Amino acid sequence: MSDVSPLVILVAAIFTNNILLSSFLGMCSFLACSKQIPTALGLGAAVIFVTTCTTALNYAIYHGVLAPIGLTHLYFIVFIAVIAAFVQFVEMFVERFSPKLYYALGIFLPLITVNCAILGASLFMIIRQYNFLQSVGFGFGGGVGWALAIVLMAGLRRKMGYSSIPKPFRGVAVVMLITGVMAMAFAGFAGMMSIE
Amino acid sequence: MADRPPACGPCLGACDGKGLATFQGGLLANNPISVQILGVCSALAVTNKLSNALVMGAALIFVCVGTNLLVSLLRKVTPRRIRMIAEVAIIATFVILVDQLLQAFYWDMSKRLGAYVGLIITNCIVMGRAEAFAMRNRPLVSVLDGVANGLGYAAVLGLIGFVRELGGNGTILGYPVLAAGPDGWYVKNLLLVGAPGAFLALGFLIAIANAIKPPAEEEMRP
Numbered sequence: 001m002s003d004v005s006p007l008v009i010l011v012a013a014i015f016t017n018n019i020l021l022s023s024f025l026g027m028c029s030f031l032a033c034s035k036q037i038p039t040a041l042g043l044g045a046a047v048i049f050v051t052t053c054t055t056a057l058n059y060a061i062y063h064g065v066l067a068p069i070g071l072t073h074l075y076f077i078v079f080i081a082v083i084a085a086f087v088q089f090v091e092m093f094v095e096r097f098s099p100k101l102y103y104a105l106g107i108f109l110p111l112i113t114v115n116c117a118i119l120g121a122s123l124f125m126i127i128r129q130y131n132f133l134q135s136v137g138f139g140f141g142g143g144v145g146w147a148l149a150i151v152l153m154a155g156l157r158r159k160m161g162y163s164s165i166p167k168p169f170r171g172v173a174v175v176m177l178i179t180g181v182m183a184m185a186f187a188g189f190a191g192m193m194s195i196e
Numbered sequence: 197m198a199d200r201p202p203a204c205g206p207c208l209g210a211c212d213g214k215g216l217a218t219f220q221g222g223l224l225a226n227n228p229i230s231v232q233i234l235g236v237c238s239a240l241a242v243t244n245k246l247s248n249a250l251v252m253g254a255a256l257i258f259v260c261v262g263t264n265l266l267v268s269l270l271r272k273v274t275p276r277r278i279r280m281i282a283e284v285a286i287i288a289t290f291v292i293l294v295d296q297l298l299q300a301f302y303w304d305m306s307k308r309l310g311a312y313v314g315l316i317i318t319n320c321i322v323m324g325r326a327e328a329f330a331m332r333n334r335p336l337v338s339v340l341d342g343v344a345n346g347l348g349y350a351a352v353l354g355l356i357g358f359v360r361e362l363g364g365n366g367t368i369l370g371y372p373v374l375a376a377g378p379d380g381w382y383v384k385n386l387l388l389v390g391a392p393g394a395f396l397a398l399g400f401l402i403a404i405a406n407a408i409k410p411p412a413e414e415e416m417r418p
Contacts, residue, residue: 180395
């Protein structure tokens with residue numbers, strides 16, 4: 001894994017190995033916050049920012065602190081603590097500079113803590129043994145990929161408001177099916193590159 | 197779970213008369229995946245094989261039961277302001293236990309599940325049950341709630357895993373059922389094993405659940 005360029009990882013994380021469409025991470029907030037484009041954009045931006053920074057932070061903590069003292073098996077709990085603290089910071093920042101966005105995101109900003117895309121990016125970074133630059137590339141690309149997916153879905157759901165959907169499929173079911181079709185479209189990128 | 201049921205007997209009232217409703221709620225009426233749409237990530241990710249789905253279900257039952265028990269035991273001494281972080285710490289502890297156990301005894305499975313074991317920490321089901329149920333109920337009934345929700349989750353995972361493995365590979369738990377391969381009649385549906393198949397399978401499952409028992413509100417839940 002060590003010889004792959006961070007740029008390749010970045011592009012692959014957006015398209016071929018999209019964190020939502022091929023690794024299924026961050027579904028809860030994807031389903032809940034994809035009704036309006038501005039909300040989706042705001043949350044997407046927050047996720048990009050948080051994943052990029054937390055992968056860098058977690059990389060530093062894992063290789064700088066946990067590995068030397070042999071406590072790597074505790075990395076789950078350390079990572080989630082780092083992410084929780086960081087999200088708290090982002091929340092205060094957004095509340096201060098964009099109260100409108102703060103109210104739009106409502107409860108879902110704290111829920112970024114339990115957004116599996118964030119923790120997932122950090123865990124994949126350890127499992128796939130990325131170096132620092134690759135990790136940051138993966139974190140940023142993963143965030144961009146997730147944001148891209150949720151914004152696309154918000155656009156589709158707005159159009160969907162005018163269509164008549166069979167009753168059992170209304171709500172989550174049809175969103176899930178559309179996500180499946182989106183995943184098929186993204187699978188078309190698969191021949192380009194892979195970072196599995 | 198709105199209407200209070202009569203005490204069910206065997207538990208001698210230790211469950212405050214909520215035992216049966218708790219169990220049915222977690223397993224069917226309020227199934228975490230198909231009704232509440234929680235914990236979807238792992239339901240999609242590990243269901244390409246039935247065995248993965250079952251192990252993941254077992255892991256979640258363990259974490260959910262342990263977390264509910266501990267959160268419920270500590271519910272009176274946990275300050276309200278830090279209860280979230282306390283819950284996360286408890287969940288993470290149990291997830292580390294599961295991860296270490298899998299790595300020690302089932303290395304292959306641990307490899308296949310990969311990051312998704314660690315991602316139980318952010319599985320909304322565990323957090324949701326700890327916050328919504330264990331924080332307000334006695335230990336015994338909280339354990340029951342953990343078992344029921346874990347089973348409800350495992351059942352859905354098993355179902356999706358069954359469909360995806362059967363359709364995508366023609367096997368069940370690795371045993372060939374539909375004759376695939378060069379001289380077999382069954383053509384493997386690779387779409388089902390891949391990512392899109394997971395979304396489609398769960399989408400149809402939720403639609404079927406909706407058709408059987410229409411949701412109370414048109415609006416979907418967060």
